[in-house]
Amino acid sequence: MAFNDDHSSPTVVLIHGLWVTPRSWEHWVAHYASQGFQVLAPAWPGAEWEVEDLRMDPSPMAGIGIEEVVNHYEAIVRNLERPPILIGHSFGGAIVQMLLDRGLGIAGVVVHSAAVKGVLPLPLSTLRSTWSVLCHPGNREKAVGLSLEQFRYAFANTLTAEES
Missing domain, CATH: 3.40.50.1820 (Alpha/Beta hydrolase fold, catalytic domain)
Structure with missing residues (x-):
């Protein structure tokens, strides 16, 4: 419509x-x-x-x-x-x-x-894609970006390196 x-x-x-x-x-x-x-x-x-x-x-x-x-x-x-x-x-x-x-x-x-x-458990892939940020207690009050490799794993894993 x-x-x-x-x-x-x-x-x-x-x-x-x-x-x-x-x-x-x-x-x-x-x-x-x-x-x-x-x-x-x-x-x-x-x-x-x-x-x-x-x-x-x-x-x-x-x-x-x-x-x-x-x-x-x-x-x-x-x-x-x-x-x-x-x-x-x-x-x-x-x-x-x-x-x-x-x-x-x-x-x-x-x-x-x-x-x-309150919704658990998280899939292993979700934990893996956020672990680099969440595992460091010093990041609690920071904004932390993802590396290109981390972004590709979490968001662009079906794309070529060039596309991502």
């Missing part, structure tokens, strides 16, 4: 996951917009920079927890004229679930959602 005017088209809010930025949604923004949806892909607090800048210095994201991120998206959703469709990937999927739990959004779609608190 394609929507033809701004009055009938719901807004889609795309919520990215950890270690990526809204740029991860760029093709999805174009796809949904071409179908007549209004599309928002806002950044997490502290992740408003370009990927290249955050790779060089991830410190703008330091100290920002999940509650701050969820509250940030809640404010965005509450400022919309009508409840949106929420779509999230990975940690963005967990955020979508938390927003729906708060009564926000008309529908939610989660793509390979991160587990929310």
Whole structure:
């Protein structure tokens, strides 16, 4: 179904996951917009920079927890004229679930959602992809990026080295 005017088209809010930025949604923004949806892909607090800048210095994201991120998206959703469709990937999927739990959004779609608190066990691949960050207690208050090898394992493992 394609929507033809701004009055009938719901807004889609795309919520990215950890270690990526809204740029991860760029093709999805174009796809949904071409179908007549209004599309928002806002950044997490502290992740408003370009990927290249955050790779060089991830410190703008330091100290920002999940509650701050969820509250940030809640404010965005509450400022919309009508409840949106929420779509999230990975940690963005967990955020979508938390927003729906708060009564926000008309529908939610989660793509390979991160587990929310209390959901165990984690797959070994999830632990392996985050271990380099989580195993160091000194990282608790820092923003820590992934190496190219870690990113390829966690996010781009079906792509060639060049594509990732």
